[in-house]
Amino acid sequence: MAAKQKEKRVLLQGNEACVEGAIAAGMRFFAGYPITPSTEVAEQAAIRLPQVGGRFIQMEDEIAAMAAIIGGSAAGVKSMTATSGPGFSLKQENLGYAAFAEVPCVLINVQRSGPSTGLPTSPSQGDIMQARWGTHGDHPVIALAPATVEECYHLTIRCFNLSEKYRMPVFLMTDEIIGHLREGIVIPDPKTLKIENRKINKKIPPFAVPKGEIAPQSAPFGQGQRYNITGLVHREDGFPTNSTTIAGELCTRLMKKIEDNVDDIIEYEERHLEDAEVIVIAYGGTTRAATKAIELARAKGKKAGLFRPITIWPFPAKRIQEIAKKAKKFVVAEHNYGQLVHEIRLATKDAVPIEFLGKVDGTIIMPNEIEELI
Amino acid sequence: MNRQEMRFTGSGGQGIILASVILAEAALIAGHTAVQSQTYGPEARGGVCKAEVIICEGDIGFTKVVKPTFLLALTQSSLDRYSKGVDKDCIIIADSSLVAPKGYNIVSKPIIQTAKEKIGKAFVSNIVALGAINAHLKLVPPDVLKEAVLKYVPKGTDEINTKALEAGAAL
Amino acid sequence: MASPIIKKYIREGTLPHIWCGGCGHGIIMRNLAVAIENLGIDRDKVCLVSGIGCSSRIAGYMDFNTLHTTHGRAVAFATGVKVANPDMTVIVAAGDGDISAIGGNHLIHAARRNIDLTVIVMNNDIYGMTGGQFSPTTPMGDLATTAPYGNVDRPFDIAKLSVGAGATYAAKGSAYHVKDTTKFIQEGIAHKGFAIIDCVSSCPTYYGRKNKKGGAVEMMELQKKNFVPERLLERLEPEWIEEYDKTIRAMKGGK
Numbered sequence: 001m002a003a004k005q006k007e008k009r010v011l012l013q014g015n016e017a018c019v020e021g022a023i024a025a026g027m028r029f030f031a032g033y034p035i036t037p038s039t040e041v042a043e044q045a046a047i048r049l050p051q052v053g054g055r056f057i058q059m060e061d062e063i064a065a066m067a068a069i070i071g072g073s074a075a076g077v078k079s080m081t082a083t084s085g086p087g088f089s090l091k092q093e094n095l096g097y098a099a100f101a102e103v104p105c106v107l108i109n110v111q112r113s114g115p116s117t118g119l120p121t122s123p124s125q126g127d128i129m130q131a132r133w134g135t136h137g138d139h140p141v142i143a144l145a146p147a148t149v150e151e152c153y154h155l156t157i158r159c160f161n162l163s164e165k166y167r168m169p170v171f172l173m174t175d176e177i178i179g180h181l182r183e184g185i186v187i188p189d190p191k192t193l194k195i196e197n198r199k200i201n202k203k204i205p206p207f208a209v210p211k212g213e214i215a216p217q218s219a220p221f222g223q224g225q226r227y228n229i230t231g232l233v234h235r236e237d238g239f240p241t242n243s244t245t246i247a248g249e250l251c252t253r254l255m256k257k258i259e260d261n262v263d264d265i266i267e268y269e270e271r272h273l274e275d276a277e278v279i280v281i282a283y284g285g286t287t288r289a290a291t292k293a294i295e296l297a298r299a300k301g302k303k304a305g306l307f308r309p310i311t312i313w314p315f316p317a318k319r320i321q322e323i324a325k326k327a328k329k330f331v332v333a334e335h336n337y338g339q340l341v342h343e344i345r346l347a348t349k350d351a352v353p354i355e356f357l358g359k360v361d362g363t364i365i366m367p368n369e370i371e372e373l374i
Numbered sequence: 375m376n377r378q379e380m381r382f383t384g385s386g387g388q389g390i391i392l393a394s395v396i397l398a399e400a401a402l403i404a405g406h407t408a409v410q411s412q413t414y415g416p417e418a419r420g421g422v423c424k425a426e427v428i429i430c431e432g433d434i435g436f437t438k439v440v441k442p443t444f445l446l447a448l449t450q451s452s453l454d455r456y457s458k459g460v461d462k463d464c465i466i467i468a469d470s471s472l473v474a475p476k477g478y479n480i481v482s483k484p485i486i487q488t489a490k491e492k493i494g495k496a497f498v499s500n501i502v503a504l505g506a507i508n509a510h511l512k513l514v515p516p517d518v519l520k521e522a523v524l525k526y527v528p529k530g531t532d533e534i535n536t537k538a539l540e541a542g543a544a545l
Numbered sequence: 546m547a548s549p550i551i552k553k554y555i556r557e558g559t560l561p562h563i564w565c566g567g568c569g570h571g572i573i574m575r576n577l578a579v580a581i582e583n584l585g586i587d588r589d590k591v592c593l594v595s596g597i598g599c600s601s602r603i604a605g606y607m608d609f610n611t612l613h614t615t616h617g618r619a620v621a622f623a624t625g626v627k628v629a630n631p632d633m634t635v636i637v638a639a640g641d642g643d644i645s646a647i648g649g650n651h652l653i654h655a656a657r658r659n660i661d662l663t664v665i666v667m668n669n670d671i672y673g674m675t676g677g678q679f680s681p682t683t684p685m686g687d688l689a690t691t692a693p694y695g696n697v698d699r700p701f702d703i704a705k706l707s708v709g710a711g712a713t714y715a716a717k718g719s720a721y722h723v724k725d726t727t728k729f730i731q732e733g734i735a736h737k738g739f740a741i742i743d744c745v746s747s748c749p750t751y752y753g754r755k756n757k758k759g760g761a762v763e764m765m766e767l768q769k770k771n772f773v774p775e776r777l778l779e780r781l782e783p784e785w786i787e788e789y790d791k792t793i794r795a796m797k798g799g800k
Contacts, residue, residue, distance in 0.1 A: 011410070013397045029629045055628050055786075060654035064621035067614065067651075069626025072610060075633065079625065097615050121413075128681070181437055182395060182410035184402040189590035221626065222633050224589045228605055230613035239559055240604055240613075292436040331590045367436055 012154040012207050014174060015040035016084075017185060020046055021156030022080050023305035024190055026055030026197070028189050029079040031068035033061055033087060036178040036272070038110035042084035043105055049355050062090035066107070068078030070098050072227060075218025078160055082108035085118060088127050088134070096135030097231045099254065102207065102216055104163035104198060106156065108172045109180040110334075111284075113362040120364030123176035123285055127340040132313050133173050140258045142265055143171040147287035149183035155310070157260040161196035162265060166257050173312055175335065177285030180299060205236040231305070245366045254274055263310060267310040276305025277328045278374045281320075281344060283309050286333050286365055293370035304374045312340065317347035324348045331373045333357040333365050334342045375406060377409040378513065379439040380505075383456045384448030386423045389500030392526060393446075394425035396504060397513070400522035401429040404514040409437045422452050430511065444511065446503055447472065450487065467507060481510065483545045489538060498538035500528070505542020516543060554578035554588070556608050559626050565604055566754075567761020569720030569746030570667050574603050576723060576744075577636070579667030580731040591775060592635045596648060598674045600640035600667040608618040609636075612792075620655045623662050631661070631786045641668040642680040645701050649681070651712035652703075654675050656739045660785040663733040664741045666703055669748040688755045704743040714740035715777040720742045720747060725774035732776070736790060737782030745772055 002300075012020065019039055030049060032042035046056045054077075059065040062083055069079035083091060086097070088109050098105055114118035114126045114353035127134075131143045142162050146152045156172055163170040200219045204210060206227040217240075219225045232240035233247040240249075258265065272294065275280065282290035287308050297304040307323055309316050320343075330352050332341045338358050345354060356374045359365050375491070377514070384390045391412050392489050401408035412425040426439045445466045447453035453522060460478065468474055468484040483506050489499040501523060508519050527535045547557070564570045581591060591609040592786070595601035597616035604611040611635070613789060614622045619637045627635040637644075644652050655662060671689060679689035681701045686728050699704040704715045714736040718726030728742055733740030747753065748762040758764050 009402050011395070011402050011408070029625070031628075033626060036693055050789075051796050055793075057624065057628055057788055057789075059621065059624070060650050063618060064624070064651050064654070067618040067621035068625030068628070071612065071622040071627075072629035073625075074593070074622075075626045075630035078627035093611065093615055177437070179439075180411060182398055183434070183437075184408060186399075212782065220630075221592050221612075222590060222630055226589060226608055226610055228611045228613060231615060232613065239556075248375070288436045302800065355606075365440055366438075366440070 004105065007277035009183050009186055011184055012149055012177040013040055013179070013180060013182050014146070014149045015110060016044045016211045017149045017152035018082070018156045018172065018174070019044040020108065022186065023048055023052055023054075024193055025058040025157040025195055027160065028052065028079045029069065029072040029077045030054070030056045031059050031065040031072065031079070031241040032056070033059055033065045033083070033239070035062070035084045035087045037112055037179050038082040038084040038087070040107050040110060040179070041110070045080070047338075051090055065092065066091040066094040069105045070094060070101075070103045073220050076222070078104070078164070078361070080106040080108065082110065084110045085112045085114050085120070085127070089131060092135040093132075094129045096137060096139055098169040099135070100133035100231055102167040103169075103229070105169050106159045106163055106168050106172065107169060107172075108174060111173060111258050113177040113360070119362040121176065122363070123335055123364060125284055125286065125335040126314060126360075127173065127338070128334070128336065131173055138255060140168055140254050141313040142166065142168065142170070142258065142311070143173045144166050144310060145173045145312050146178055147308065149181055150177065150185040152178060153185060153187070157193060157195070161194070164196045164198045165214060167198060168257070173284060175285040183272070187282040192345070206238045207234060208236040209253065214261060228311035239276050244245055256271050262314050262318075265311055265314060266316045266319070266369060268316050269310060270306065272305035273307065273323060274305050276326075277303040278331060279305050279307050279323055279327045279329070280333065280374065281307045281309075281372060282333045282370075283312060283340070287336060289365045289367045290333055290370055292367035293374060296367060296371045297374040302374055309340070315340070315343045315347070317343065318346055320347040327352050330354045331370060332356065333370050335365060375429065375431060375513070377543060378428065378444060378511070379442050380429070380444040380446075381439055381442050381456055382425045382427070382446045383452035383528045384423055385452070386421060386448075388423065388448050389497065390448065391425045392425045393500040394427045395505050396522045396526050397507070398427050398429075399525060400514045401427075403522060404518045406430065407432060407434050409434050422449070422455060424452070424456065439515045444507075446507060447457070448499065448503065448519045465511070467503070467510065485542065485545070488545060489540050491537050492541050493534060495534060497534060501535050501538040502542035502545075505539040509543040550578050550582055551575070552602075553609055555606055559605050562606055564599060565750040567643050567699060567747065567764065568599070568786035569669065570603070572720040572723065572724070572744060573665065573744050573746060574606065574666050576727040576730055577638070577764055578607070578782070579727050580734060583731055586634050586734070590633050591628050592623070592633045594626065594635065594688055595603040595638045595639060598640040598672065599644045600638055600643065602652065603638045604781070617643055618651060619643065620651040620662065620664065621638055624655055624660055625753045628786060631776040636734065637662060637664045638746065639664065639666055641666060641670060641682040642672045642702065643693060645681045645703050645706065656707045656710035656712040656741070659738045659782050660714050662739055663728060663730070663736070664694045666741065666743045667746045668703065668743055669746040669752060670753040671748050673748050673751055677755055699728060699785055704741060704777055706742040711739070711745040712741050713738035713778065713780050713782050716742045717777065719768045719772045719774060721768035721772065722774045730775070731778060732779065736779065738782060
């Protein structure tokens with residue numbers, strides 16, 4: 001702790017920290033479209049990318065921005081976009097494409113109050129279920145939620161690492177609270193960062209997954225493999241097929257990429273769970289109100305603890321089941337009408353009573369509101 | 375340092391948000407922990423504008439102001455709105471052109487007048503205010519605040535902003 | 546027997562193609578192959594991007610780096626490929642509905658940017674894949690399954706639309722006029738900037754049958770009789786990546 005205090009901290013906004021993390025992860029292409037409250041991500045990318053030899057483009061709409069980063073990644077450059085609310089809705093079709101065609105890319109979703117245009121400048125966590133089920137058809141999803149500006153930096157790097165490793169789009173589900181917060185963060189020495197790059201093997205079919213591997217190993221366009229990428233059901237060689245057998249196998253393989261590797265993907269934070277009777281479950285922008293609430297409750301002698309999913313999707317159901325055994329009560333706080341709480345109910349099957357605190361008026365959940373339920 | 379929960383209020387265009395960012399930066403340089411946030415929206419376009427800074431030692435925890443220890447108000451409407459309900463020991467620095475509501479710990483300072491008349495540019499009111507706040511609360515060493523100011527103000531305005539900062543400190 | 550050009554540029558394993566007998570798309574595909582051959586571009590450095598519809602299947606058939614994307618979005622995907630890897634020759638093949646209805650916004654903005662892409666429109670005046678609905682290029686009065694009493698929409702002229710939006714190369718070709726169309730495609734690819742070649746194709750199955758235009762041969766005769774290939778514009782203007790990279794160089798980006 002003492003050593004950490006001495007490190008030089010820079011004041012960054014959450015949205016800016018996402019860009020710094022992305023650049024550290026190797027992002028060299030950003031396609032965006034202005035939308036509150038994510039706009040600073042695009043603005044920072046526009047400033048920073050040419051400085052590191054990358055390119056930024058402002059596209060004509062949200063759909064085009066998503067399409068462009070898939071194209072950029074297919075050409076071998078780590079690519080990212082950012083959006084909020086309505087823009088996330090518009091990007092869903094191409095997100096499904098990226099998941100099905102197994103093109104790595106990262107999307108920063110700075111959640112704002114909805115539905116529709118809603119309260120554009122107010123925080124929300126209303127896109128949690130859309131992140132899981134927003135695009136049509138069954139598809140794998142990875143989504144992470146930062147609780148600090150420093151985590152915006154590190155989790156964006158992790159988004160890129162996961163997207164490269166699993167060859168799929170990965171979401172950073174941040175929100176207006178964290179996105180617009182300025183906080184001092186330590187920018188680590190790039191040499192200390194663990195950066196993953198997609199594995200490449202041109203000798204096997206582009207969508208074949210070698211035994212013991214997680215994802216296909218096709219080369220980026222332009223390196224001599226000359227294969228086909230499509231959103232149609234496709235064979236290992238990338239060409240479309242109407243085979244129902246292949247359709248079933250492909251969809252299953254994509255879902256299994258996640259199901260078989262949940263321990264690798266899932267990350268969470270726990271505080272005071274050793275003796276906690278009441279466990280507060282919060283994530284992203286709600287976390288710090290929860291932490292404060294627990295501190296206040298503990299000061300009054302109540303045994304409260306925190307469980308914070310950092311990985312939202314896949315949902316850490318197994319760990320929730322374990323902690324439910326010891327708890328007398330869960331308090332779940334979200335800036336929505338109840339989204340992740342459904343997963344918690346599904347996982348615990350009424351094994352533990354759940355008090356839900358949801359807010360949909362665009363105001364921030366305050367520590368005392370959570371404390372009252374502990 | 376005790377935890378400082380600070381609100382900066384005024385109207386859009388007064389540089390309230392920039393002042394709050396600069397103070398957060400200065401606190402960081404001085405080795406404290408700091409966060410800054412602000413209200414966005416129609417309010418940020420000419421209406422009442424609000425920014426928050428929390429400064430403390432160690433972990434900041436919850437990032438929004440719950441119980442203000444300090445309030446800066448540069449307009450009457452922001453003073454009226456945000457002074458309501460603050461503790462008696464919350465220090466309020468208000469521009470001296472404003473009518474101070476009774477029963478609060480209000481320090482009136484001619485911030486806008488100083489910017490206009492002494493410096494000759496109304497737009498440096500925010501920097502004058504920063505000088506005044508830091509002189510009153512002694513949050514960071516003056517040279518650290520100057521360093522932070524110069525990091526954020528546009529190139530070519532170093533001199534005028536340094537003057538504004540010093541004039542504010544002398545109020 | 547397949548000609549050497551077909552052997553080289555067509556992925557034989559993906560044949561037979563899905564296009565109906567008499568469809569003009571196959572001819573335009575061959576023109577593209579000949580254009581690339583004439584230009585001597587390495588296939589490894591060619592990226593062919595398509596959207597959705599009959600035309601889009603070209604991506605599966607041609608032996609390049611091929612990206613078969615979502616409906617209307619091919620130009621936006623292609624923009625990403627080109628910006629990420631400017632060394633590649635990036636070509637979009639699209640149908641009339643794909644490029645000018647659902648994808649119209651991407652078309653005009655890519656033209657406005659003058660980014661170095663070549664768009665080949667396989668324009669058959671109809672939505673063929675979904676069974677004969679009118680498109681933005683169906684002439685007024687013509688019949689389609691969604692215009693059962695005659696089309697009341699006015700049609701787009703896609704090449705002129707693109708010129709209006711800022712394209713710096715534009716031409717109109719047809720499936721019948723093989724030589725001219727191949728030349729236009731070749732010029733479009735060689736052109737530095739946004740190029741569009743709007744090619745009249747033919748859909749005897751839906752458009753022809755609905756509108757009593759006859760079969761494949763009669764529809765080709767109509768192209769021969771009524772259509773004049775034309776280069777509308779060829780002009781050099783600042784290209785998007787060249788302009789952007791001036792900033793990178795000024796900042797010594799990445800160095």
